[in-house]
Amino acid sequence: xxxPTAPRGLARQRVLDAALALFAExxxxxTSLQMIADRVGVGKAAVYYQFRSKEDIALEVLRPSIEDxxxxxxIAEALPDAEPRxxxxxxxxxxxxxxxxxxxxxxxxxxxxxQLVRSQPEFNVVATRIRELLAGTERTVADxxxxxxxxxxxxxxxxxxxxxxxxxxxxxxxLLELSGRIxxxx
Amino acid sequence: xxxPTAPRGLARQRVLDAALALFAExxxxxTSLQMIADRVGVGKAAVYYQFRSKEDIALEVLRPSIEDxxxxxxIAEALPDAEPRxxxxxxxxxxxxxxxxxxxxxxxxxxxxxQLVRSQPEFNVVATRIRELLAGTERTVADxxxxxxxxxxxxxxxxxxxxxxxxxxxxxxxLLELSGRIxxxx
Numbered sequence: 377x378x379x380p381t382a383p384r385g386l387a388r389q390r391v392l393d394a395a396l397a398l399f400a401e402x403x404x405x406x407t408s409l410q411m412i413a414d415r416v417g418v419g420k421a422a423v424y425y426q427f428r429s430k431e432d433i434a435l436e437v438l439r440p441s442i443e444d445x446x447x448x449x450x451i452a453e454a455l456p457d458a459e460p461r462x463x464x465x466x467x468x469x470x471x472x473x474x475x476x477x478x479x480x481x482x483x484x485x486x487x488x489x490x491q492l493v494r495s496q497p498e499f500n501v502v503a504t505r506i507r508e509l510l511a512g513t514e515r516t517v518a519d520x521x522x523x524x525x526x527x528x529x530x531x532x533x534x535x536x537x538x539x540x541x542x543x544x545x546x547x548x549x550x551l552l553e554l555s556g557r558i559x560x561x562x
Numbered sequence: 563x564x565x566p567t568a569p570r571g572l573a574r575q576r577v578l579d580a581a582l583a584l585f586a587e588x589x590x591x592x593t594s595l596q597m598i599a600d601r602v603g604v605g606k607a608a609v610y611y612q613f614r615s616k617e618d619i620a621l622e623v624l625r626p627s628i629e630d631x632x633x634x635x636x637i638a639e640a641l642p643d644a645e646p647r648x649x650x651x652x653x654x655x656x657x658x659x660x661x662x663x664x665x666x667x668x669x670x671x672x673x674x675x676x677q678l679v680r681s682q683p684e685f686n687v688v689a690t691r692i693r694e695l696l697a698g699t700e701r702t703v704a705d706x707x708x709x710x711x712x713x714x715x716x717x718x719x720x721x722x723x724x725x726x727x728x729x730x731x732x733x734x735x736x737l738l739e740l741s742g743r744i745x746x747x748x
């Protein structure tokens with residue numbers, strides 16, 4: 377009974393891998409289902425057998441990172457104080473961003489992805505809760521600007537082609553150090 | 563003789579304004595010439611009378627900011643030492659990002675815009691020269707990561723809808739202070 381599922385799982389993964397590469401190159405809007413099918417080397421019908429739409433594929437590509445982030449949120453929320461909660465979110469975001477470096481290429485910035493994430497209640501909850509936990513209790517305008525710079529700057533850096541030669545461990549260490557400087561009270 | 567030019571200039575500007583709003587909402591790929599024409603309240607032919615293509619419109623929307631940046635580069639290059647050159651670039655980028663806040667929404671991040679900018683030699687020269695002047699003479703991996711975080715973080719923050727209530731002057735001051743912290747030697 378295992379045999380029919382294994383190839384299907386593989387086929388799904390090949391579609392997701394091809395889509396990820398194409399989204400990073402052309403954005404979600406610039407990628408068609410035909411392009412994804414061509415990259416996998418199958419017909420469009422075979423892709424439709426696995427996914428309902430291009431947006432469905434984009435959401436599946438994003439899902440593991442959103443689920444990881446939901447776990448980090450649960451870990452943070454188990455702590456009683458705002459400051460350590462915030463530290464867990466910062467550290468968790470950096471760890472995740474480095475691990476999903478290729479994904480980050482289009483996760484932050486592509487307006488199509490932003491709209492897609494906002495349209496999914498479960499994804500939206502995670503994005504909102506990250507901002508809330510980062511914010512902590514009281515924050516000045518300077519704190520809010522620093523958080524915004526941290527969120528987009530750190531996520532984009534992981535995906536910066538100019539930093540492709542920097543290994544994951546070193547990037548992780550440097551981003552942690554930088555986030556300390558960015559988020560320190562002015 | 564001035565009369566025929568004025569309405570044409572106005573019509574061009576109306577197309578550019580509509581395009582900018584639509585690009586920010588849907589990305590360049592997600593915006594069609596038809597959508598731009600609808601927003602202006604004219605037919606597609608009227609838009610084609612002004613511009614050859616959607617990409618042509620996107621480049622025209624970007625042009626003033628690229629020209630401003632080219633001016634900042636010339637000011638920086640007139641200075642003899644690497645450190646003050648770098649300071650001029652940092653300060654010039656922040657000033658420009660705040661002034662073009664709405665533009666920054668899609669200037670950084672949209673893969674279609676990245677490709678478009680890279681495809682234009684005159685724009686590409688400006689982008690490369692900014693990175694070179696920011697880099698200065700010698701730089702560690704940590705310096706390179708900090709520059710990447712500065713470039714994407716600062717530009718995105720200016721466009722962050724969560725910071726829409728922060729006035730330009732205050733945002734400028736906070737971003738300058740933050741950039742000092744981000745770009746300080748580790």
